[in-house]
Amino acid sequence: MFDTVAYLVEHEHEKLVYVNERETGLRTIIAIHNTVRGPSLGGCRLWHYDAYNDALLDVLRLSEGMSYKAAMANLPLGGGKSVIIADGKEDDPVLRKERFAAFGEVVESLDGRYITAEDVGTTTSDMVIVREHTKHVTGLPEDMGGSGDPSPVTALGVFRSMQAMIEDVLNRDNFDGLKVSIQGMGKVGSALAKHLTEAGATVIGTDVNEASIERARQLGVQIVPTEEIFDVEADIFAPCALGAVLNDDTIPRLRCKIVTGAANNQLAEPRHADMLHERGIAYGVDYVVNGGGLINVYHEIIGYNREAALSAASNIYHTVKRINEMAQREHITTYAAADRLAREALKPQAMAH
Ligand code: NAD
Numbered sequence: 525m526f527d528t529v530a531y532l533v534e535h536e537h538e539k540l541v542y543v544n545e546r547e548t549g550l551r552t553i554i555a556i557h558n559t560v561r562g563p564s565l566g567g568c569r570l571w572h573y574d575a576y577n578d579a580l581l582d583v584l585r586l587s588e589g590m591s592y593k594a595a596m597a598n599l600p601l602g603g604g605k606s607v608i609i610a611d612g613k614e615d616d617p618v619l620r621k622e623r624f625a626a627f628g629e630v631v632e633s634l635d636g637r638y639i640t641a642e643d644v645g646t647t648t649s650d651m652v653i654v655r656e657h658t659k660h661v662t663g664l665p666e667d668m669g670g671s672g673d674p675s676p677v678t679a680l681g682v683f684r685s686m687q688a689m690i691e692d693v694l695n696r697d698n699f700d701g702l703k704v705s706i707q708g709m710g711k712v713g714s715a716l717a718k719h720l721t722e723a724g725a726t727v728i729g730t731d732v733n734e735a736s737i738e739r740a741r742q743l744g745v746q747i748v749p750t751e752e753i754f755d756v757e758a759d760i761f762a763p764c765a766l767g768a769v770l771n772d773d774t775i776p777r778l779r780c781k782i783v784t785g786a787a788n789n790q791l792a793e794p795r796h797a798d799m800l801h802e803r804g805i806a807y808g809v810d811y812v813v814n815g816g817g818l819i820n821v822y823h824e825i826i827g828y829n830r831e832a833a834l835s836a837a838s839n840i841y842h843t844v845k846r847i848n849e850m851a852q853r854e855h856i857t858t859y860a861a862a863d864r865l866a867r868e869a870l871k872p873q874a875m876a877h
Pocket of ligand 1: 678710750786787
């Protein structure tokens, strides 16, 4: 049986909140992993789980991941996350509103130690309801004084990460004539393609959605069938669609020197970082590279200014350089180096300096 307290102790979580609300049927779990750097921030996921323990493990893992992401984005934030367990009844708009109102009350009861936002299964409209019950919510629409779509900021962070990677791996200071393949020509993928084509790179992309493909074509992206993206010969492969795309099946097919993209949780398992390394493929660690989204919502909290958010995302370049340098020096993977740097940054002593 899953030993919750043992997990909390081992992974150093600070707080776990379960709520089973009688009136609305809201079942939510909020996990606060680390608030050494500042209040914990992480989205609210609405998802159907086969077992409550699956929801618990999901929120515990995701909240820890948010601590690392915030630390590596150099933000005064900690890691937290919440899940709302879907039961189908939330399809009723009235009940959905009531549940998000109740969820807002739970967030409010945590006194700002946890800040919530939209995530898989939730929408900005849900967050507007939450906002009526707590001010500890971010990522609101622009017409509500929020920061709106974070994708341009995320895309800039990915582009800057690629600049760091081509310098360190290819010894290049420009994209002229380089080939980049992108899986997922959605909001981030297309904005990234624009940066790359403007910088002189050739972009090969794929998507499962016709509208995304059409938008990519307009940007001059060469489209390949979905399954072929892993076989494209390119300097960089950028996963910008789904998680777990770096796995036993895909890694042996990759014909690139660098993998750097926006998607969350790209490695199917941590050992796939070693697998890339053994094949001489340099990996730009996902939670570092895609930190622009978090940087954007942080800037909403302090008073939104897009230029300031873009400038902070641009600095991801320096973090990627630091990671590459450490990996090189210590003969470890970039994944291990990022993990080590993040853990250091989460210690109370790190904040004293
Ligand atoms: P999006 O939904 O706008 O784009 C994703 C695109 O991937 C869509 O066009 C979709 O059709 C396509 N896609 C889905 N399955 C595919 C497949 N099998 N092969 C090819 N394409 C496929 O999402 P987005 O905002 O651009 O985010 C992209 C990724 O980056 C996601 O994994 C997201 O979690 C992550 N991310 C996004 C942000 C952000 O600011 N938007 C921040 C951090 C991380």
